[in-house]
Amino acid sequence: MANKVEVKELLDAGVHFGHLTRRWNPNMAPYIYMERNGIHIINLYKSAAKMQEAGEALAKIAASGRKILFVATKKQAKEIVAEQAERANMPYITERWPGGMLTNFVTIRKAVKKMASIDRMKKDGTFNTLSKKERLQVDRLRAKLEKNLGSISDMSRLPAALFIVDITREHIAVKEAQKLNIPIFAMVDTNSDPREVDYLIPSNDDASKSISKVISYVSDSIVEGLSERKTSKDSKKKDEKDNAAPKAAKSEKAPKAKAEKAEVPSTDPQDKKAMKEAQEDVKLQSKQQTLDKASDANGEEE
Structure with missing residues (x-):
């Protein structure tokens, strides 16, 4: 659950200041409270409600393990x-939006x-085999890539959502996200069209204090969503460990049971036959000994 938004804090940050009335977008009318000195004033109660709604949705996306750009x-x-x-x-773009x-x-x-x-080339020594001019070109390319794409180097797949500051300026990003049905969260000022985003936060997107408060x-x-994900993972691991303990104890008891079972006389037919033959051999031997003794006694009498 996202933290509650205080309207007074938004007021102190200047979130309520919109654009000049002549530059407004009529679709923002439901979120405008009044006009003062030729400037539209945003309704902060609606801003607070929308912030909380967006925060809860973003927390769910983060808890699912997906990325927000x-x-x-x-x-x-x-x-x-x-x-x-x-x-x-999370990944971010703060330089020029790369088309596509x-x-x-x-x-x-x-x-x-x-x-x-290029980083691997520098590590394995291949970079040093290049000429001075080639090394300079590679370094410039690396610096350019780092500046534009370094912040998204860990993003191996498309993001689950976008959070945009000023959708009028970032209209290309908005169009691309719409084309791919990626949810858009955005700070929307009075000069922008709120219908272009899924979760809007009516707010001043020009003042750094206002941007800082919302972001x-x-x-x-x-x-908060990431911490919930970590907690659920830890509890799952603990449950698996607890379930594994009785199984281990059961497997330790199993050899003892086998040993006890080995002490019980065998019921296998082949084993019975062997025992019977052994008993008959013993009887024959004892009978033979008796006959030998009898023959020895008769010899002495003669």
């Missing part, structure tokens, strides 16, 4: 998103693998 290329959002995404151990990042994911993965192959809450929800 953070997207924010705005100058005032870059550092905040990078820091919070790393805290939640989702729809042509195979090509993006090849670029990430190229970065890994930190989202990050907390994801961390």
Whole structure:
């Protein structure tokens, strides 16, 4: 369960400030509280409710072990998103959105693998065999790849969801996610169309303080989901260990039972036959000894 959102905290962070009234999107009307000095004011009670709803959904996705991709290329959002995404151990894009990042994911993965192959070249010494010019070119390529794709190097498959700051600016990311039916979570200001996203958070997406407030809450929800996943895994392992203990005890008792069973006389027909033959041999031997004694006694009498 995501933490409760305090409206006063959102007010202090300036989440309620929208865009100029002349730049508004009419579809945002249900989330606008009023107009003041030519600026739309967002209804923070609705923002708080939507934040909590988005937080719960993100926590479930994180608990299932899937990835959530953070997207924010705005100058005032870059550092905040990078820091919070790393805290939640999630991939993020804070530089230019690479075209086809989702729809042509195979090509993006090849670029990430190229970065890994350059690292291997440096480790095994192949890099040193190149000429000075080639080494410079490889270093520049590595730096460029690291800048654009370094933050998604661990993302081996498509993300389960996207969290976007300013959907108007990141419209390409929105279109790609829509094409692949990937759920979109986003901070939506009064100049954007809320119908383009699945989980919107009506909020000021221009002020760094507002972005920090919303992103930190989202990050907390994801961390909570990850901790739930870890707890459930640990409890599952413990249950398996507890179930394995009686089985081990049972297997230890089994050899003793076999040993006890070995002491019981055999009922095998072949074993019975062998015992009978042995008894007959003993009888014949004793009979033969008796006859020998009798013959020896007769010889002495003569």
